[in-house]
Structure formats: C-alpha cells, structure tokens
Amino acid sequence: MKMIVAVIRPEKVDDVVDALEAVNVPGVTITDVRGRGEQGGICLQYRAGKMQIHTLPKTKLEIVIPDKDVDTIIKTIREHARTGKKGDGRIFVLPVDAAAWVRTDDFITG
Secondary structure, three states: OEEEEEEEOHHHHHHHHHHHHHOOOOOOEEEEEEEOOOOOOEEEEEOOEEEEEOOEEEEEEEEEEOHHHHHHHHHHHHHHHOOOOOOOEEEEEEEOOEEEOOOOOOEEEO
C-alpha cells in the first residue's frame, strides 16, 4: 500500500475530490494547511504600502491506496489541480506498512 500526500491550491480541492471519486478512490483526508515552496510567498500592495506574505493557504489531501493505483491517482490529481502557475502544489508517495480499523478488528498489511 502507498499513501499519496498532495498539497494543492484550496480552490482546486473540489475538482480534485470529484475526480478522485470518479476513479473510485474510497476515502480522502483533507486538511487546511499553510506553507511555502518555490513560490516563496506573495507580495500584496495596499494603500499603506507593500506587504510580503511568506506562507500561503494550501490544502493537504491524504489517500491510502493499493500500489497498483499510484500512477492513476497521481495523474488524476495533476490533471485537476494544475493551473500552470507556480504554487500549484506537490505530490508525495509514501510506503504504508499496515492499516487497522478502529471500529473492527480488521488489520491489513502492505
């Protein structure tokens, strides 16, 4: 099993989640986060002058899937999260050794 962690623009979350549902992703954890990457923040102009914003709002999606689905999920996220501008986000793939359900005694290993 793998965990896909995608950090994307908040305005693209609904598009990505709808697309993930269409490719039968059973569940996704969504967290509002703040951060910065190559984009390095933004500079806003106000009447009083310029203001540098160093961290920007992003949304983190976490999905645990079978190894065979990794390429499909990455492709789906890229297609629906991309704007073509800096700050579109990043996708990480992590190994998952095991998963256990809280409600039942079910336990699966990678």
